[in-house]
Amino acid sequence: MQTKTILSVSKFLALLGGIWYSILCGSQILTLVASFINSDWARRTYEVNLDIFNIREHNIGYYVYAMCLIIATSALKAIIWYGVFGLLLKLKLQTPFSMEVEKKLERIAFLLLGVWLVSGVFWKIYIYYLAKETAIQLPANSSGDEYFFMALIVYIISQIFKRGIEIQEENQLTV
Amino acid sequence: MPIIVNLDVMMAKRKMSLNELSEKVGLTLANLSILKTGKAKAIRFSTLEAICKVLDCQPADILEYKEN
Numbered sequence: 001m002q003t004k005t006i007l008s009v010s011k012f013l014a015l016l017g018g019i020w021y022s023i024l025c026g027s028q029i030l031t032l033v034a035s036f037i038n039s040d041w042a043r044r045t046y047e048v049n050l051d052i053f054n055i056r057e058h059n060i061g062y063y064v065y066a067m068c069l070i071i072a073t074s075a076l077k078a079i080i081w082y083g084v085f086g087l088l089l090k091l092k093l094q095t096p097f098s099m100e101v102e103k104k105l106e107r108i109a110f111l112l113l114g115v116w117l118v119s120g121v122f123w124k125i126y127i128y129y130l131a132k133e134t135a136i137q138l139p140a141n142s143s144g145d146e147y148f149f150m151a152l153i154v155y156i157i158s159q160i161f162k163r164g165i166e167i168q169e170e171n172q173l174t175v
Numbered sequence: 176m177p178i179i180v181n182l183d184v185m186m187a188k189r190k191m192s193l194n195e196l197s198e199k200v201g202l203t204l205a206n207l208s209i210l211k212t213g214k215a216k217a218i219r220f221s222t223l224e225a226i227c228k229v230l231d232c233q234p235a236d237i238l239e240y241k242e243n
Contacts, residue, residue: 173215173217174216175222
């Protein structure tokens with residue numbers, strides 16, 4: 001009963017997370033597009049980081065690249081939350097070991113790895129070259145590395161799940 | 176899988192239907208069908224023993240190893 005309640009609350013939170021990151025991603029895309037039409041309006045509407053707008057004045061290419069990384073991170077996070085929501089929808093406590101759930105877990109692990117690559121690795125490379133080329137210092141994204149850790153854990157869980165399904169299948173096909 | 180189940184061959188030799196074998200061995204039709212179609216992943220010694228007893232044959236008459 002308690003597990004059922006926790007799962008229902010998690011489902012709701014996952015949906016909320018997905019909607020929140022979708023809105024965030026949409027506002028970031030809007031800011032990027034608006035900044036080409038009215039820079040001042042974009043600066044007021046969405047305060048990503050005022051340094052990023054300073055980069056725009058310096059080099060538009062660097063600015064677009066930074067915004068693309070920020071948008072990609074938000075989009076990936078939204079997809080992960082929707083993935084968690086989908087997984088919780090498919091999860092049945094009576095028969096939790098199904099190939100569908102395992103595939104969804106594996107997909108979430110790869111998406112988390114994607115977040116780590118975009119917000120951790122690519123962002124760090126970007127700010128390193130930016131500092132070297134323009135002397136503009138952007139803050140490093142500290143949350144990047146945790147996503148690698150999370151991706152690894154979810155992937156390990158998905159593999160254990162996969163083995164569980166195989167054992168269950170073997171038991172069912174033993175006569 | 177390189178293990179081939181020749182249950183249908185033995186059943187034909189003994190002129191026994193799947194229903195009859197199922198009743199005599201005490202195995203469900205669904206499980207017997209899994210075994211007959213080669214979908215089974217494992218077979219219990221007790222099942223093999225019961226099948227051999229009913230069909231009056233050796234385990235080698237039912238199971239065969241063929242390299243892929």
